[in-house]
Amino acid sequence: MNPRTVTLAALLTLALDASLEAARSQLISRPVPTEDLVERGRAAFTVSCGFCHGIDARGGEGGPDLVRSEMMLNDEGGDLLGPFLQVGRPDLGMPPFQLSDSEVADLAGFVRAQSQAVINRRLYVIQNVVTGDADRGRAYFNGEGGCGGCHDPAGDLAGVASRFDPPGLLNRFLYPGRGRGGARPLSREATVTPAGGAPVSGTLEYLDDFNVAIRDANGNYRSFSRDAAAVDVDDPYAAHVDLLGRYTDDDIHDLITYLVTLE
C-alpha cells in the first residue's frame, strides 16, 4: 500500500465528510510552525529532551507529557519555555538548559507541531482495512451478500481497486450514496404520477414530505405537490442499506480484502 495515496485519500474523504462540522468550523488562530523549524526542533528535542519526555513529547521516563501541557499550549515561539529552561525543575530532577532564543523556538515549534497532530483530525490516517480473507469475501459477494446480482467483477467492478484507496473503497461499497471515496453519488430516478394524469419519469431533484421535483428526459424541471401525485423513487442503494443491518465486521473486512484484488 502506498502511504501517500492513503494519506491523500483520507484527507479527501475527511474533507467531504459533513459530520466533521467541528473540524471545518475550527478557527485557525495560531501560527503553524514551519516544517524546517519543526525538523530542527525534532532533532534537538530527541537529543536533549526525548530521554525523559519521550521522542514524541508525550511523556517518558520521569518526564511529563508536553503535548497536552498547559504551559506549552500557552507558549508562543518559546516565550514561556525559554525562561522555564533557564531554571529547570531541579526539585523534580530537571536541570537548567542554557539555549539560544532560536534553539528554544525550535523546541517549542516541535512540541506545537506534536500538539497540532493530535488536535487536527484531518491529519489522522486510517492504518489498514485489508485484514480479512479474500476467498471468504468472494463467497460472500456471490452468496449471502447477493452483490453479484447487480455487480460484475469483470464488468462494472473491473479495476475498481485502482480507482479507490482501500478505506475509500470500503466506504464506497458499504454505502455509495454519500459521494465519498472520490466519486459522486449516483442520481436517483423517480416516477411521478399526478392524479388523473400520465406518469412522468426523470432524475430526482428534490423530495420532502410535501413536494417532489424531477428533471425529465428533455431537461425540464418539473415539480409536483405530493397531495395530488404518487411518487415512486428507484433507490439504487436499497440493497446496500439492507446489508448494513446484516453485515458482521468479518464480512466487511472479507469483502474489502476481496475487492482490492480487482485491480
Next chain:
Amino acid sequence: MMRRRASWPALAILICASTIAAQGLDPARLLGPPTDAWPTYNGDYTGRRYSPLDQIHGGNVGSLTLAWAFRQNTRGPAPGAGTIKATPLYVDGVLYYAAPDHAWAVDARTGREIWHFAWETSGGIHIGNRGVGMLGDTVYFETPDCFLVALDARTGDLRWTQRIADVRQEYFCTPPPMVIGDNLITGVGGDSLDVPGYLQSRDLETGELRWNFNTTPRGDEPGAETWPNAESMEHGGGMTWLPGTYDPELNLYYFGTGNPNPVYAGHSREGDNLYTCTIIAINPDTGEMAWYFQVSPHDTHDWDNVETPVLIDGVFEGEERRMLAQAARNGYFVLLDRVTGEHLLTTPFIETLNWSSGVDALGRPRPNPDKEPQPDGTLVSPAEPGATNWYAPSFNPDTGLFYVHATESWAIDYVTDTGDNPQGFAGMAQQLYARHLLQAVDYRTGTIAWSHRYSGSGGTRSGLLSTAGGLLFAGDPTRNLIAFEPATGDILWHVPLHAPVSNGPITYEMDGRQYLVAGAGDMLYAFTLPD
C-alpha cells in the same frame, strides 16, 4: 407624605425595583410555566418545552401567517457564526439570543434589531452557541474562546467578562448560562486534547467563581476506581456543553456529561470512566452531587450524554412519581426517579442500534466490546452524531409522550492511534447512510407510540415544541417548519423556510396574541394568527 420622607437609598431601591419590573427579568418568572415569557433555554426549568398557550390550536394552525422575519448580520469572518442554534429568550417584548461571538436583542413585535454585541475573539472552535441566560437587566453568554460575558440587556453594553476555560488547551464554550437562585451555572466543551470537564457556579453580579464540580474524579475520590490511573482521569473529558433542568422543591440541578477522552481509543482508560456520559443530580448552591446514573459506561463512540434530562411528574407502574427522562445520543431512552436516581426504564428508541449487548443489572446499556472502534474499522449504529444530539426534545403532559428527533445511521469507527498513550480523538468515524425520524415515546413503557420518517435527506437539527393547543412543532431535514398532531403524528400545517430550522422553536403571548418563533440558518421567523 411618605414620598417626601423617604431616604435617598430607599428611593433608589424603589427606582431600581420599578426598572426591573418594567424592563428586567424578575427571578420569580423563572419558576413559572412559559406563557408571557420564555425566560430560560427550555422555557422553564423542567426541560419539557411544553407551553400552556392554546390560542394557536389544531383548528386554526392552518391559517398561521408570517408576523416578521429578522436576518442577523455577523459582520465578521468567524466561520459557523451564521447558523442560529440558540433558543431565544423572550422577556417583555424583546427577544435575546446569541451566535458564536455575537449577541442580539430583537423587538418581538417587529423583528427590528435593538442592539447587536460583537466579541473580538482570540480563537476557539466556532461550532455554535445555544443562547443566553438572563436575570434582571443583565444578559449572559459564553464565547468560543470561553469568556463569560455580561451585557446590559437594555443597551447591549458590556458590563464584565470572566474567563471560564483556557482556549489554548482546546476548550471552547457554547451553552447558555443557567440562572438558578444566586447561581449562574456555566459549562464548557472541547474534545481535541483530552482536557477534563467541569461545571461551575458563578456570581450573578461579578462572574466570580462560587463552586466548581469536576466531572471526573481526582486522586482517590469516588469514581477513581473506574479509571486505570490519575493521568487518565485528569485527561478524561466529560464536557458540560448543554444546560440542564432544575427541581426547585428538591433543589436539585440535573445535567448530562460528555464522552470520555481519548475519544475513540478506549484502551488507555479501561473501566466505566465515571462521571462521563452520566446524568448527574447536583445541589446548585453547593455543587455537591446527590446521585448519578451512567448512561454510556466506557463510551468509545463520541456519544456525549448531554441531552436534556426532562422532568416528568406522572404515573409509573401504578405509582405517582417524580421522574426524569432522557433520550440519549447512544440510542437509549432512560427513565429515572429524580428524587433518588433509581433506575426505572431503559429502552432503545431506534431500531438499528448495534453497539450494545443489552442492559445490565443497574439498567445501564452494556457496551459490546466487539463494537469498539478498531484500526481496520467497525460497523457501528448509530453513527457518530448519534441517535439524537443536542437539539431539544419535548414532553407533552397531555399525551404522555416524549418527542425526540432521531436518526438511524451507520458509520465505520476507527482507532488511528494504537500506541500505549493515545491522545485527542485518536480515531474517527466515517459516516455512511442515515435516515431521520420524529419519534413519540411513551414514557411509561419506552415503546414508540408513533414514528414519522421524513422523506427528505440531510440532517435534522431542529428542537421540538409542544403546546396545550394540541400541537407539536418541528423542523424537517429539508426546509419545512411543521405542526404535527401530537397524539397521532398527523401533519396539520407546514411552511418552507429559506433554510432548515436550526434551533428549538419557542412560543409566547404578547399583546394578547400567541407567537411562534423559529430560527433557520441566519434568520428568525415569527408566526401568528391573522387579525
